Amino acid sequence: MSVTAPLSWRSAAVGLAVREGEHGPCADAAAHYLAADLTMAVAVVHATGTRPEAARLAPLLAESAVRAAAQRGALAGVLHAALAVSDPGPEGDGPDATIALAVRRADGHTTTAWAGECRVWSWDGTALTLHSTGHDHSGVRPGGTPAAEHGVTLAQATPALVGQAVIPAGRTLVLATPGLHRQLAADTRARLTAAHVSTPQRLADALSQAATATPGTARADAAVLVLS
Template structure:
C-alpha cells in the first residue's frame, strides 16, 4: 500500500504557499520544505532533497531548507542563502554528515518587483501561467552535463549529482530572475522523474488552493509508482504581498 501524503503542518485553504510530501518506499524521509516571511513581509520558500536514504540525509535537507529561506528573506539573495547553507553543512559536518540538493524562491519585496530563484542539484522550480508549465531551473547532474556535450548518458547518471549544497562553489549555483511566474511549483526529483510535464500541467490547471495543488502533484507521483521521496511546494501570486 502506498504511504499517505504527509503535509508537514496544517495550512489555511487560502495560504499563498503550501507543500505536501510523501516518503514512498524509502526507509527515511529525506525531502524537506520550508517557508519564511521576513518582518519586511518578503516571503522565501524552499524544497531540499537529501542525498541518499538515511537519517543524516533527512536532517541535512531540513537544515538546508530552513536555513536557506531565512537567509534568503533577510538578505534578498537566494543564491547567497544557498552558499550560507553550504557553509553551515561544511562547518557542522561532524554533527550533520549529510548532503542535499535544494531550490529556493524569493517573492518580490523591498523595492524588488521580481521573483528570484537559486538552486543546486536536481530539485526544480516550474512556473504555471494558467496555460503553460515552464521549467525555470537546470539540473546539476552528470547526465545533464553529458547531454550538454552532445553525449547520450546512461539513465543511472540522471540520479548522480554533479553539484550539491555541501560541494557547491559560487559559480555552480544556478540563478534566475522572473518578472511574473504566475504560480510557482517547486519539486524534488521524486516528482519530476516520475510525473511527466503534461500530467503536472493538468494538475496545476485543475486550480484550487496552494495546499490542494501540492497534494494533487504528490498524489500523481504516488500513483506513478515513485520509488523516491516526493515533495511539491506551490506558491501563488498572492505570496508577493
C-alpha cells in the same frame, strides 16, 4: 507519511506537501519564511547519504536556507545551507543535498536559485515553464562550463556554480524535489497544475500524491511547494 502546511499572507499564498517514499524515513523537506518586510522565501531540499542522517538534515537545510534568503537573497540562501554540508566529515562520506529556492519581495519581484536536481517551474496561466536546469550528480566539469550545464550538488555550491534566474511577474511557482519529476510525467504535472493552481495547498497535495513508482523502481520521497 504526508505533511501539508498551507499559509496565506496578504497577496502571498503557499502550499506545501512532503510525501515519504518506500524507503523511509523521508529525506525530502520544504520550508517557507516571511520576513518583517514581507519578503517571502521558499525552498525544497532533497538530502542524500545514510537515511537517518539525511532525514534529520533535510528540514534543517530548508529552514536555514529560507531564513537567510528572505534577508539576503536567493543565492545567499543556497550558500548558507551549503555550509552545513561543505565538510565531508572524518570518513569523507558526509551527507549532501540538492536544493531549489525562491524569494518574492513585497513588490512581486521574484528570483530563484538552485543546486542539484530540485526543480523550479512557473505557471503563466497556460503552461509550466522550467527555470532550473537540473544539475545531475556527476560533479563539476572542468573548463569553466556554465553552472546551468553541469552537475553540482549543495556541498559543491559556490557563487559561480549555483544556478539563478529571475521569474516573470505574476506567475505561480512550483518547486519540487527529484521524486516529482522522476516519477510524474510532464503532461500530468501540467494538467494537475491547470486544475488546482487557484488553491496552492490543493495543488501541492495533488502533485506530491500523483508521483508514482515506475516498473522496477520504488516510490521516491517527494516535496512540493507552491507559491502564488
